[in-house]
Amino acid sequence: MNQATDKRPLVVFTPSGKRGNFEVGTPVLEAARALGVDIDSVCGGRAICGRCQITLSEGDFAKHGIRSTGQSLSAFSKVEERYDQKRGMKQGRRLSCQSKILADVVIDVPASSQVHKQVVRKRAEARDIDLNPVTRLYYIEVEEPDMHKASSDLERVMLALKEQWDVHDVALDFSLLANLQIVLRKGGWKITVAVHDRSLRSIIAMWPGFHDQVFGLAVDVGSTTIAAHLCNLSTGEVIASAGLMNPQIRFGEDLMSRVSYVMMNPGGEKEMTAVVREALNELGQTAAREADVAVDDILEIVLVGNPVMHHLFLGLDPVELGGAPFALSTGLPVSCPARELGLEFNAGSRAYVLPCIAGHVGADCAAVVLSEEPYLSDDIMLVVDVGTNAEIVLGNKDKLVACSSPTGPAFEGAQISSGQRAAPGAIERIRINKDTLEPRFKVIGSDLWSDEDGFAQEIEQSGITGICGSGIIEVVAEMYLAGIIDADGLVVGAMTEKSSRIRQDGRTFSYLVHDGEPQVMVTQNDIRAIQLAKAALYAGIQLLMDQLQITSVDRIRLAGAFGSHIDVKYAMILGLIPDCDLANVHSAGNAAGTGARIALLNGDAREKIESVVRKIIKIETAVEPKFQDHFVDAMAIPHKQHLFPLLSQIVDFPKVVPGKSVDPDTVSDGRPRRRRRKR
């Protein structure tokens, strides 16, 4: 029947625009389901969950072909009143399961009532997260056992899911089976089940009666810190965040020392696996406590981490990652009951681990890719996650290439004489007067510059204790811009005449940033360490640019803590990253954590990143002869200024004084040896 001639009321849903004619008295939810309109519901139309709220649309109905203008929905019912009193509804909202269609009507489905809603991200340049939960709740009323119809409890549960929700072909996680009788009888044959819909569609949890909310944990297992977001799986909201130090630190400060620990102590990976899993359990408990939810309501956990962390939380021996050919045991995505990883949330909870990209490019990098979406970009995007190894991805929707580069820990303030972690007392910003060579700086814990009134008071507590990663970048870049170091990175001895801050230190010279207790100095060795790190990073990027045969990039995203704190301009002055319009260079924040969160909230995103990772072209820097050449070329500050036309427009570079070229032997001696290299 044509909608215009159909005498039954016409119902139009916005924003979907879906429309159809229904008998007078049809509940709105039923009409929505029949049309495939996305309206959430856990209770299945029993006025319990309140997820299916809609509003009567106002505005120009005529454009929708609406004819009637009379009362289009049944009056606010007693059932709705009760729900409103008990749990509250916004003015004008109706429960679609209780509102019956009386005449032509336009129904607005607010975002909060949609299953596939969007979770807004704060960063301007980042897309919102589409919610597409892998685990959904279904309230069902199960038939009681009846001797006349032999059918087991489980079969009647399956039947209820099929009849009441059209959910077919479901398995039951075996571990739940023993509890089924109890839950059914405790709930008086009314229960809520959580169905996990991946490869094998399974019931992974169940509760007597109506159960409203379930949660998931998105975790980035870093070498130093483990950070978790606890998310509501139906709203997508982060309801608590928690972090703790990776307890594996006691086996080794950095990745390679942990791998070495296992080399020296065969089987030692088991200890590290145990402590990291314990930490994950603790983290889940902490987050649940903070958000005041039951640990038992955590049904999913998504894990990311660099390859060594990935292997350790999965219980795999990471030794192979410590030497050529750097073979991952598995790089494939892992989907398994969380209990198999020793995780103690709901007994049926599921773990998902993103795929690794390559032996040094981990699941954390895959998560960064999922967060930053270079695979959707028309522009060439460079995505860099700087850690002890920088993980680098370059390309656009046509092609992505990836590698890792052994930057070492200098960017994190390690191996730097006055270096320290980003903590109160650390210098994080610095400017050097080109005439006087006097510095002014900012210290974590105060918003004031060191030459502003009140600075001394504000930092009284912490004092000035060192320079953190972002401060190191700025101070070396500023020293270069002020002429204290030349393009080769050598502190120019002649500068001692210009300022007493330049001090001889054996055969080399240092710059005194702050004369206190402790003295904060930048030594020639510090500069060399930064040069090695930034040259490694740049060489990796250059290798990928060679691969794509490009000489510039359109957009840059810097992920991770380091990326969040550095001033991208200084990163570019120093030559960490290639030339780019600064307006297109952004911090991606904790992109690995965000990527984990996206995978937690969206099943399609898991498939997407799995297919993207399969297609990424992996470059092993250790076997690329050009890496060494790029590395040597990139030692200068900023190397090959002609490569930075955009930056040169806004930064007043010193004239390049041809200095001594860097001795290649020094380079290959001094560079951080993160891997045994096979040449």
Add this chain to the structure above:
Amino acid sequence: MNQATDKRPLVVFTPSGKRGNFEVGTPVLEAARALGVDIDSVCGGRAICGRCQITLSEGDFAKHGIRSTGQSLSAFSKVEERYDQKRGMKQGRRLSCQSKILADVVIDVPASSQVHKQVVRKRAEARDIDLNPVTRLYYIEVEEPDMHKASSDLERVMLALKEQWDVHDVALDFSLLANLQIVLRKGGWKITVAVHDRSLRSIIAMWPGFHDQVFGLAVDVGSTTIAAHLCNLSTGEVIASAGLMNPQIRFGEDLMSRVSYVMMNPGGEKEMTAVVREALNELGQTAAREADVAVDDILEIVLVGNPVMHHLFLGLDPVELGGAPFALSTGLPVSCPARELGLEFNAGSRAYVLPCIAGHVGADCAAVVLSEEPYLSDDIMLVVDVGTNAEIVLGNKDKLVACSSPTGPAFEGAQISSGQRAAPGAIERIRINKDTLEPRFKVIGSDLWSDEDGFAQEIEQSGITGICGSGIIEVVAEMYLAGIIDADGLVVGAMTEKSSRIRQDGRTFSYLVHDGEPQVMVTQNDIRAIQLAKAALYAGIQLLMDQLQITSVDRIRLAGAFGSHIDVKYAMILGLIPDCDLANVHSAGNAAGTGARIALLNGDAREKIESVVRKIIKIETAVEPKFQDHFVDAMAIPHKQHLFPLLSQIVDFPKVVPGKSVDPDTVSDGRPRRRRRKR
């Protein structure tokens, strides 16, 4: 190209008849694969496994369109010689992977070289078992890691399976992941994997290098005994059988006392689950030891059992099965890692539990159905598994109905004054002289009748200790045929005059079978117990016959130990089973065990029985008002002789003397109360 005009040699495979033309030099195995001819191979054509043996067919080639008569296969190669020396080959056999096609040829694939071979069953009326293994072995050569091609160990394993075996979309059992590195390196990148191909196709085990054989355990968990067959999964052969007493007996002799134990001791099911699982592990170890195979090579276990046993080995509370409405927690098939059932074979081994049919008709009965295949029969088949509850299935390929009937333990010799288990010393056969009323009998442990020479010596060791189940049936039937009891089952007091073996015993009379230490007597109570049991069995069968609206059955299969030992004629004389041509009444032996073995060896059989069980119509005797009527009717011996026209032709029934009708109150008092009945 037409085969006749194709100049390439024509290859014809028998018995499949598949044919095709191939280039000169093509290995026979390759040609077979290309044509989809079923030839087994684990090593994939590397002359290691010897599974792919073929013979050059002799006989009339012309009928196959064979033109050439020259040398059709390459000569017996060095590789084949080596294999022959090492492992031996039958005369005339060739390794198809090493034999190259030179000219037109007819190749015979012997059954032993087929994956889908048949396992011969001994029973004449039983079909052979088609082998269609769920778990198959694949030997693969995995690429070594290469820095130029980033790919994890697992990905290269998957690639090898795909490239070398065309096996796609395989998952890896998570529990194996940690071992993958070790196995690959130990095997020098040559490994054998076991792929389990059900719902999720998964690698469930792996070994360094070539691994030849894997095994499976088919187990029937009975209330009294647990019996297991250890089978070779590629040949289907039973290589060891083992049995042990169900250790749950210490919680209660029969099913209901075990259920009562849980009622009295909530949580007590956990103890019973633990002991039965321990017994299953022990059984696997015993069988493996006996067959001299490693427990670690047991990759599959198939379990069947009655509903209470089923619930207990799955770890489910059986209390619901103890009372109306007799609700199974699950009757669905269970497929899970064996470790989830606490079974300690290979770490990745899988368990499969057949579906239950109804609250009193268990997975053991489903296995009996799978063994006896009434669902394939044109004739109406009655399949009865007699235990404490008789499980009864009736019908043919069009329709099957099932029920259970509370026969109680009388058929097993319990509740019988001189009853005992079938063991040396037990009377198992008996004949009573109609004139003298003197008995002659056989005792377990001797092949002689008691009136034959040498009998006394043969049984000297055991003595004569009682009557077992099959003996009880015969003695009561013979007493009836000899006129010692009337059609109502009353011992005729007047018989005391005829023989001193008829003795008064209070208000009733008994029959003395053997006057020794102990005395073996059949009392009026014993006869009553047998009457109650056989009436319950017959009433159940009658209910199913009503359901199908039939009055006779074409074939009868009696499963279980009781069914194996009784003389079917006496079972019919006594009216345990309906009238039927005795030529069509057979013992099905341990059909539950056989059904478990079929499910173990054939994946399609699992699907088949799952779908058959879904379609079986379940009758709950407890709620069928006619059950009581049938039960009362069936008390007489043999009740309603007109229902036994076939039997009457061969048995000389006494003339029916209208006796006292059985008092219904006595009946309902005396019948074994196995369940609380809802009327």
